[in-house]
């Protein structure tokens with residue numbers, strides 16, 4: 001699928017209405033990470049997906065996030081290191097079982113929240129990293145792949161994060177798993193907006 005190039009800096013961006021995007025959002029679903037198989041996006045497609053994911057709102061234009069790509073033998077090596085960590089955990093069977101979500105999908109994109117010193121509140125920088133994850137899931141899905149945003153224990157385990165080389169102050173916003181899925185995902189329960197929406201009255 002062809003992704004148009006980015007507009008030139010300063011170019012007016014008119015007419016963004018898109019019935020296709022609305023229809024996509026009305027039906028979009030994540031795929032089960034354990035059901036993802038090859039093929040995964042090509043290197044060129046992954047470049048496009050990351051470019052789209054990086055177009056998120058970002059207070060101060062400071063890019064408070066970065067990407068780490070896990071695939072092939074490198075991902076296998078990471079999983080092997082995680083298996084050793086899982087065995088040492090008190091919840092070892094559960095922690096080991098959870099590794100299937102990292103082992104099975106052909107591609108994992110680690111989205112790392114990487115805050116920048118300055119006057120932009122940390123919370124806003126972290127929300128921007130979350131927006132990157134959500135946009136990456138949507139872009140990969142729109143490109144015809146299955147995708148799922150997962151954290152799990154290894155997103156919070158200091159030893160696992162050290163293996164990936166996270167610096168002090170950095171946090172894992174999530175692993176976005178991407179691949180092909182044979183079976184379409186089924187719709188899940190959705191929130192009852194009448195319990196979540198209200199008018200504020202002074």
Ligand SMILES: Cc1cc2nc3c(=O)[nH]c(=O)nc-3n(C[C@H](O)[C@H](O)[C@H](O)COP(=O)(O)O)c2cc1C
Pocket residue numbers: 028029030031148149150151152153173174188
């Ligand atoms: C920050 C974050 C972390 C998540 N971590 C996990 C996880 O560790 N394990 C899991 O099964 N689902 C996790 N999920 C949920 C999956 O992304 C889930 O499949 C998704 O919310 C399904 O909803 P959707 O089809 O509307 O996208 C996480 C979601 C978010 C936003």
